Structures are given as C-alpha cells and as structure tokens.
Amino acid sequence: MESGNDIISSAFEERRHVALTVVQDVRTGGVPLVQLQPVVDELPADFDTVRAEARAEGYRFLDRLASDWVSGAMRFDRPGEVLLAAYWHGVLAAIGGITIDPIVPEALRMRRFYVRPAFRRGGIGREIALALLEGAVQRVDVVTLNAAVESVRFWEALGFVPEVRHGHTHIWRQAEPKL
Secondary structure, eight states: OOOHHHHHHHHHHOTTSOOOEEEEEGGGTSEEEEEEEEOOSSOOTTHHHHHHHHHHTTOOHHHHHHHHHHHTSOOSOSTTOEEEEEEETTEEEEEEEEEEOSSSTTEEEEEEEEEOGGGTTTTHHHHHHHHHHHHHTTTOSEEEEOOOGGGHHHHHHTTOEEEEETTEEEEEEOSSOOO
C-alpha cells in the first residue's frame, strides 16, 4: 500500500493521473478509515451538499472555492498545489487543500478545509492535513493558514503556531529544513 506521502507527491507531480490513497486504522484490523482523493477536473459530486452544510454553519469559504473553481481563479493546479476530498465509506466527509502562498515567498498555504459535522472528531481532517504537510515538506519549509477561531486548537495540535501577519493567523515551519 502506498503511503499518504507517495500519493500526495504523485498528485503534486502528475495531477492529471488521479491517485487514491486509503488510510487504514490498526485499531480495526486494517479496515479502511478514510480515502483521500485529489480533486482534478471537477469538484466532487456531493460538493453542493457539503457546501450547503458549511453555509448553514455560517462558513462561506466553500462558496468561494466553488466560484474560484468555476472561474479558474484557483484550481489547485500549480506546482505544489492539491485539493483533497476525503471519503468515509464512499461518502464525501471533508475537503481541504494547499496552494502557493500569495504573500509569503517560498511558502504554501492550507486552504478551504471543511469537515462535515457528522464526521468531526474522527481524524478525517487530521488525515487530510497530514497528507498535505507530507507533500509540502518536499517543496517548502513554511506552510501558512488563516484559522477560524473554532479550528485553532486543531491546527496548533498539528504544530502550527500563532503568527498574525501577511493575511494568515498561523504558520508551520519544518523542524529540519530540506536539503
């Protein structure tokens, strides 16, 4: 089985060859926990349902994702970028991506993370974030994000530290810079 790092690396290098990784849970004897799939040509089929749930919670960033996707303004298709959909037993449970940071040189930025309420606190958001970070460390030493107040603890548990500037709230630095 390929690791998340292998799948995301291939997604970074060859986005048009859709890759799929299955994260397995040793507590369940290797039964698939979540499937991560790069979003390439179109947003996932269930995306409008997820977007409606986000909107009902007051989050509008998936509306922005949809409009940017349609207009071509942001398609997560430049080198180092990827948008991942997470599926739990075939159901779209979460989405999140990483892009080139528009302000901080030689940095990537986590964007458009959303985990549906029914799937929260089960590790799906963490799996997406870790897969993206694994791919990012091959390219950059810094990853930024603009964390919603409700998600600060989540991001800080992953090693992001508060740094409010340049349009972001948090920053993650690779412990040992790549050679």
